Amino acid sequence: MSSITRAASDAIATSIHSDQPLSVPSARTDSSRAAQAVQQSASAPILQQTRRRSARGSAKQVEAQVLVDASQVKEEVGEGAADVRPVLDESSVDALKGSRNGRYNAPSRKRKASAKSAAAANGMLKDESGEEIIAQSNAHPAPTEPPQINGVHKTDSLSPAPSDTPKVSALERKRLAAIEAHHKWEPAPVQHRDFAQEGSAQRGAFRGRLGYACLNTVLRSTKPPSSKESIFSSRTLRLATIREKGVEAAIELARANINDIIPMLHWNVANNIRFMRLSCEMLPFASHNEVGWDVSVLETELRRAGNEAKKLGVRLTLHPGQFVQLGTPNQQVLENSIREFEIYCKMLDLMGLGPESVMILHGGGSYGDQAAALERIENTITTRLSASARSRLVLENDEISYSAEELLPLCEKLDVPLVFDWHHDLLRPSSLTPDELLPRIINIWQRRGIKPKFHLSEPRAGAKTHRQRRAHSDRCVELPMELPEDADLMIEAKDKEQAVLELYRIYNLFPVDKMVLRPHADDVTMATAGRRTVLDGSGGSTKRSGSPTSTGSPRKLTPKEEEAQKVSNAIKKAKAVAERLGRTYDGPREEEDLRAELAKNLVPASQVRAEMKTAANRIREDLKAGRPRVAPAPISREGTPTADAEE
Structure with a gap:
């Protein structure tokens, strides 16, 4: 046992108030030793x-x-x-x-087997001579009288009487208990809002669609009875595994990813969600320059999923990662970017999806010369992309290099639609307000005959710096005032479909089944996770595989994480023992408890967003006056910028 775990266990052992200190099992102690600790600690x-x-x-x-x-x-x-x-x-x-x-x-298995000289046949127990002894269905143990304690029968704590009721596995009991607990759980109340009244005088009730990206948290966290895996579409593997097992290993994972689109679609429609972004981890290593493979081998599965989406009326889109750079000066990166974009475009084509299934890209890096980078983007679009890829391409304003105003001239020139992101507009604002930008943006969508699509996210609680504010909150609580009533809005939030259902409740858009709701998590993380900087065709997540915000497969815990988990398990055991003995636990605390306490001291995301709006309006005024863009300094909650440099 490490010193950390030992110290935690020692502290826990003395934390439960009693006449004698409670001996708490460590993280490696089994249930029998835990029972011993309880027995030794009892005063009676x-x-x-x-x-x-x-x-x-x-x-x-x-x-x-x-x-x-x-x-x-x-x-x-x-x-x-x-x-x-x-x-x-x-x-x-x-x-x-x-x-x-x-x-x-107890007799060993071998001795038990030799003792069973009777063989079971035709539902009957027979001895060696074949003579029937007793029907197998009636082979209950002989009734015995319960033991006596000082002449008093003790039946309430003994084994129950034999029953014909089939045995229920521990896993099934756990599942049923969770369902029962969820029935008793009540979701937190929401503050209701009116979409029509909050917008312009001409705006009516919202008639568009709200969607989420890539992963359904309910389906990902539960396993269907008939499956060994939960439902998700981002299974991936390592390059070393492909070299060992062959490219077929990657293709089989991709097949499973595609097949899981269908149950996700049905879950969405059952809960009034008809807009979803597909994961760009669906085709692991398909674009790799060494082990890449042809997505056409999965045409049957893709066609089936596409037909289901069209039958259900669900709009599917894609958003390749930030490593796809159409304006990069590096030719190898450009080739990799084009190959990645074309492969996922081919996937949508094989699914038989129409022009509304667009593929969104950021402008990418400016590389110290934004004008030159925009020229390279234009050249790539007009000369390097296939007709199908160009017909699906949509650009998006980002939070670092390109505002909506900086991309609009190129989009209008090439007739490439622009996805307006409200969160990014606060981080890199234009000189024009969203009200002034949206008519030009919507005009491009209408010329192309495609329903407009927008993005919405909110900052995390307590965020101060530009980097911290880039991170998305778990959920959103407000639809933009400028949002058209018939637009499709992608909710980019960590809680995925739960964020959509939350907005349904806030704006009374659709009835929501309580059984699919999940409680809020502690929303205290302020910094963004690391990003991938290399396009290797793996289709990897921008987060470390297995992290809470990754859509990838679970990964093995690091030694530090294993140590933290042992301490957490020891604390949980100590709390359970204290509760069982009716005592107060006052020992070391779990990380989630500390996070919850920290969350109480963080300013809410709504206040962070208000601060971002103030800073964005100041930048708009500077740009309109011809002054250069200056990023705001980190905010002090006392109202003055901090002395720390911007991250």
């Missing part, structure tokens, strides 16, 4: 009982010990309960005497 004498069970007429066996509170026994057998000892009948004593160590030793 412990009464041990024995229970017996008979099977096919064999000798009675002592199977387990049951702890009985001495106070309960006193009520039943009188004040002498403190001196009570377990009383065994003769058969139990004989069984104990026959053992080598004074304890009952």
